[in-house]
Amino acid sequence: MFPGPIETVYAFFSILATQDGWYQIGVTCYRVFIGTLFGSCVGALCGILPRYSKMAEYAVRSVVYPLFESIPALCWVLVFVVWFGLSDVTPILAISTAVIPFFIINIWEGVKELDETLIEMAHTCTRNRLRILRKVIMPMLYPYAFSAFKTSFEVAWKVVILGEVFGAACGIGYMLWISYEVYAIEYVFAWTLCCAIIIIVFDYGLFNYIDRRYMRRWKR
Amino acid sequence: MEEVKGKEVLRIEGLHKRFGALVVLDDVSFDICQGEFICALGPSGCGKTTILRIIAQLAYLDEGRIFIHGNELITDGYLNDLSVVFQEPRLLYWRTVEENVKLALELKRGRVSDRDEAVVSKALSMVGLSDFGDAFPHELSGGMKQRAALARALVTEPSILLMDEPLTGLDLRTREDLQDEILRIWKERDMTAIFVTHDPLEAIYMADRIIVLSDRPTKVKEVLKVSLNRPRNRDDKRIKELEKYIRELFGYKKLE
Numbered sequence: 001m002f003p004g005p006i007e008t009v010y011a012f013f014s015i016l017a018t019q020d021g022w023y024q025i026g027v028t029c030y031r032v033f034i035g036t037l038f039g040s041c042v043g044a045l046c047g048i049l050p051r052y053s054k055m056a057e058y059a060v061r062s063v064v065y066p067l068f069e070s071i072p073a074l075c076w077v078l079v080f081v082v083w084f085g086l087s088d089v090t091p092i093l094a095i096s097t098a099v100i101p102f103f104i105i106n107i108w109e110g111v112k113e114l115d116e117t118l119i120e121m122a123h124t125c126t127r128n129r130l131r132i133l134r135k136v137i138m139p140m141l142y143p144y145a146f147s148a149f150k151t152s153f154e155v156a157w158k159v160v161i162l163g164e165v166f167g168a169a170c171g172i173g174y175m176l177w178i179s180y181e182v183y184a185i186e187y188v189f190a191w192t193l194c195c196a197i198i199i200i201v202f203d204y205g206l207f208n209y210i211d212r213r214y215m216r217r218w219k220r
Numbered sequence: 221m222e223e224v225k226g227k228e229v230l231r232i233e234g235l236h237k238r239f240g241a242l243v244v245l246d247d248v249s250f251d252i253c254q255g256e257f258i259c260a261l262g263p264s265g266c267g268k269t270t271i272l273r274i275i276a277q278l279a280y281l282d283e284g285r286i287f288i289h290g291n292e293l294i295t296d297g298y299l300n301d302l303s304v305v306f307q308e309p310r311l312l313y314w315r316t317v318e319e320n321v322k323l324a325l326e327l328k329r330g331r332v333s334d335r336d337e338a339v340v341s342k343a344l345s346m347v348g349l350s351d352f353g354d355a356f357p358h359e360l361s362g363g364m365k366q367r368a369a370l371a372r373a374l375v376t377e378p379s380i381l382l383m384d385e386p387l388t389g390l391d392l393r394t395r396e397d398l399q400d401e402i403l404r405i406w407k408e409r410d411m412t413a414i415f416v417t418h419d420p421l422e423a424i425y426m427a428d429r430i431i432v433l434s435d436r437p438t439k440v441k442e443v444l445k446v447s448l449n450r451p452r453n454r455d456d457k458r459i460k461e462l463e464k465y466i467r468e469l470f471g472y473k474k475l476e
């Protein structure tokens with residue numbers, strides 16, 4: 001029989017009532033966090049390097065971006081399972097590969113919109129490019145990085161479930177899969193509810209709060 | 221009268237600069253002495269900004285030579301000793317006025333110490349912005365933004381100050397106030413100043429010597445010594461006469 005809302009809510013609270021339930025949620029959150037962080041570093045680097053080198057621009061435009069943009073997340077997951085087996089690495093790298101294009105696109109866009117007059121001004125104070133990058137260029141890119149984080153977070157949650165179904169031995173995605181295997185459909189629904197709540201809390205709560213509270217000064 | 225001429229700080233010889241097919245600078249030469257206030261006067265688009273950018277090593281010259289203290293080598297010491305005030309304030313919009321001033325020190329040295337707080341507030345009070353340290357650039361008027369930019373240029377205690385039409389676009393009253401303040405600070409700090417403008421009156425009021433530039437392709441038309449005592453009086457008849465003379469040099473053309 002198809003489980004109703006009561007069974008689902010009951011299953012949901014029985015997940016929250018156990019330490020193991022929180023552990024599974026924690027593991028998935030941790031993977032989302034690390035995967036997004038790693039992807040953001042790689043993506044931001046690929047977005048900003050073209051400013052400094054024609055070679056890098058060519059490489060990113062014609063190899064790196066198409067590579068991450070065109071390969072479906074599921075294919076990456078399967079490849080990583082082959083390479084790394086069932087481990088943290090598989091879902092984490094799956095997330096990274098999925099969010100990298102968002103960071104490349106957003107940061108690149110920001111780099112194109114950089115106010116060159118401010119950078120020229122900075123050049124009259126120093127010839128140290130790293131200082132100019134840190135003090136002048138990066139702050140101009142914060143709003144672009146923030147919107148990349150926002151999009152990436154949603155994508156990361158979709159990908160982590162996929163990654164955990166195929167490539168992990170714990171986490172929300174793994175629990176979903178196990179529940180399905182044993183036909184405990186109320187648990188499938190309950191874990192889905194967990195995902196939805198976490199995404200809503202982060203997206204509408206945290207990101208909106210950060211946006212209103214902190215991002216204003218970085219915007220033009 | 222300023223008869224005592226200091227040592228030569230900067231000499232520019234045969235400057236040529238092209239942008240593609242457009243010849244902007246076509247043999248520009250002049251020199252600047254220690255403690256001197258030089259105005260470069262020329263019509264819009266004649267390459268005044270380009271000259272300053274070349275002096276500040278923000279642009280390359282196609283031909284010509286630059287001598288600093290008689291030496292043709294551009295050293296880090298020279299660049300550290302030089303500040304630029306641009307036509308636009310170029311303040312970082314996410315930083316307060318105080319943080320903007322501090323930026324120059326952060327960029328120059330990598331980090332700032334507690335002692336620098338005092339240096340920053342001294343620079344702010346020098347331009348009359350002591351009460352606006354916590355304001356953001358968008359909260360300031362045009363004149364105050366330019367004051368903040370001036371404070372940022374002064375905080376590193378340069379001995380050479382380059383100014384690229386810093387007062388263009390401000391209303392007359394603010395302009396005249398800032399002209400006087402720039403002259404006061406220049407005297408107090410004993411700086412060598414190059415001030416670019418397209419306004420003959422402004423040049424005459426401020427300069428020891430005026431480098432009068434021609435239309436593109438740009439050459440030096442004439443170097444005019446302004447031997448009026450400071451502080452000068454804006455209503456001085458001799459200022460009016462000099463203005464008439466300069467306007468005749470340009471054939472009474474409007475310079476803007």
Ligand SMILES: Nc1ncnc2c1ncn2[C@@H]1O[C@H](COP(=O)(O)OP(=O)(O)O)[C@@H](O)[C@H]1O
Pocket residue numbers: 239244262263264265266267268269270271
């Ligand atoms: N980076 C550049 N590329 C192409 N043309 C330029 C560049 N910078 C300046 N120019 C041209 O050189 C001329 C002089 O410019 P500029 O030095 O800004 O004049 P001014 O400051 O006297 O108004 C202008 O015609 C301008 O269009």
Ligand SMILES: [Mg+2]
Pocket residue numbers: 268269270307384385
């Ligand atoms: Mg100009």
